[in-house]
Amino acid sequence: MSDQEREWHEAERELKKPGERPDPSLKITRRTFLHKSLVAGAVSGAATYGWFPLINTLTMAYGAEAPFSFAWISDTHLYPKNVNTRFVEKATRAVKEVQAMKPPADFLIFGGDLAQLGDPVELRLGNDILKEITIKKHFIPGEHDWYLDMGKTWVSLFGNSPWTFEHKGVTFIGIDTVSRAPDYWSATKMSPKERMGHMAVLDGSVAGPWAGVGSDQLQWLSKTLSPIAKNRPIVIFSHNPLYEYYPPWNFWVRDWRQVHEILKPYQNVTNIHGHTHQVLYNEIGTMRSIGMLATSWPWPYAPQGVPVLTKPMIRVNPGDIFDGVGWGKMTVKPPKVEHEYMMWRPAVYAEAEVDSGTGDNDNQRLSPRVADQMWPYK
Ligand SMILES: [Fe+2]
Numbered sequence: 001m002s003d004q005e006r007e008w009h010e011a012e013r014e015l016k017k018p019g020e021r022p023d024p025s026l027k028i029t030r031r032t033f034l035h036k037s038l039v040a041g042a043v044s045g046a047a048t049y050g051w052f053p054l055i056n057t058l059t060m061a062y063g064a065e066a067p068f069s070f071a072w073i074s075d076t077h078l079y080p081k082n083v084n085t086r087f088v089e090k091a092t093r094a095v096k097e098v099q100a101m102k103p104p105a106d107f108l109i110f111g112g113d114l115a116q117l118g119d120p121v122e123l124r125l126g127n128d129i130l131k132e133i134t135i136k137k138h139f140i141p142g143e144h145d146w147y148l149d150m151g152k153t154w155v156s157l158f159g160n161s162p163w164t165f166e167h168k169g170v171t172f173i174g175i176d177t178v179s180r181a182p183d184y185w186s187a188t189k190m191s192p193k194e195r196m197g198h199m200a201v202l203d204g205s206v207a208g209p210w211a212g213v214g215s216d217q218l219q220w221l222s223k224t225l226s227p228i229a230k231n232r233p234i235v236i237f238s239h240n241p242l243y244e245y246y247p248p249w250n251f252w253v254r255d256w257r258q259v260h261e262i263l264k265p266y267q268n269v270t271n272i273h274g275h276t277h278q279v280l281y282n283e284i285g286t287m288r289s290i291g292m293l294a295t296s297w298p299w300p301y302a303p304q305g306v307p308v309l310t311k312p313m314i315r316v317n318p319g320d321i322f323d324g325v326g327w328g329k330m331t332v333k334p335p336k337v338e339h340e341y342m343m344w345r346p347a348v349y350a351e352a353e354v355d356s357g358t359g360d361n362d363n364q365r366l367s368p369r370v371a372d373q374m375w376p377y378k
């Protein structure tokens with residue numbers, strides 16, 4: 001057995017204990033049915049999508065005190081209006097639908113990538129669009145929001161991360177997984193626009209392994225969780241997924257194993273993340289991760305390493321800008337939380353890999369890889 005294989009096995013043994021799953025009462029059920037649009041007629045062209053599908057209802061057990069729901073919007077990737085209004089249209093549609101929820105959601109999480117190129121014009125446009133939502137809003141940044149001015153406009157508009165709050169028996173946590181990219185720009189004297197340009201691509205060969213939590217936030221997380229009962233429901237929001245997902249793409253946080261070390265003692269943790277722009281579901285130990293839809297565009301699935309528990313969505317129709325995108329809604333009805341992908345498309349699940357582009361579904365190992373070793377903040 002090679003050293004690398006030995007490391008793989010060790011990581012597997014440590015993080016995926018036999019039979020260990022999220023709380024045994026947590027059953028995932030998948031239901032596909034139609035329900036009436038929340039805002040039929042509220043946006044232009046609504047006649048064609050007056051009904052939208054409710055898909056992939058994850059039924060999860062929580063010990064929350066009272067029923068409530070919350071909504072998630074992310075990855076709007078807005079351009080200035082004079083460049084492109086397609087993404088504005090889709091963000092506006094999601095915002096109208098969230099605002100029209102009956103009963104209203106208790107709060108909205110905006111999960112990052114509001115802007116496309118971090119332009120203050122884009123961020124202010126996003127702020128204006130989101131103002132239509134009058135419930136409480138909580139924000140975590142995406143890399144597209146950050147690397148033009150290193151978060152200056154983002155923080156001035158939406159405040160700092162990480163943050164935490166308690167709500168009806170659930171602990172909610174938002175972390176920043178995007179702002180700690182190692183400095184690849186100074187030595188080559190890149191302009192802010194060039195720097196941002198390298199963050200706006202999927203493989204990121206120049207930007208390197210930028211996504212991570214960083215030692216200061218790991219410490220903060222550990223301290224924040226320490227007084228919390230081990231069986232309390234915890235929902236942790238991050239822009240990037242908190243597990244390794246296809247190293248050649250910048251999908252995931254490099255210090256995810258340290259995050260798991262901290263979260264491992266807690267029995268009821270759900271990570272909700274953006275950035276991957278696709279239906280994605282994973283479990284590691286007792287923690288589950290749910291990947292949310294973008295409003296802007298769906299990314300293809302990685303050619304390998306798609307979590308086996310994911311039921312992939314089919315390839316989208318490139319002629320329909322509302323296909324494969326949407327927002328998310330969680331309804332907490334003790335002891336269940338229903339997660340709904342509010343996707344603007346009627347048929348969502350692929351029957352075969354060839355329909356979804358998920359490639360090799362057999363490569364599911366939790367493995368320390370070269371990319372891990374490049375993360376400088378241990
Ligand atoms: Fe994104």
Ligand SMILES: [Fe+2]
Nearest residue numbers: 113142143275
């Ligand atoms: Fe992103």
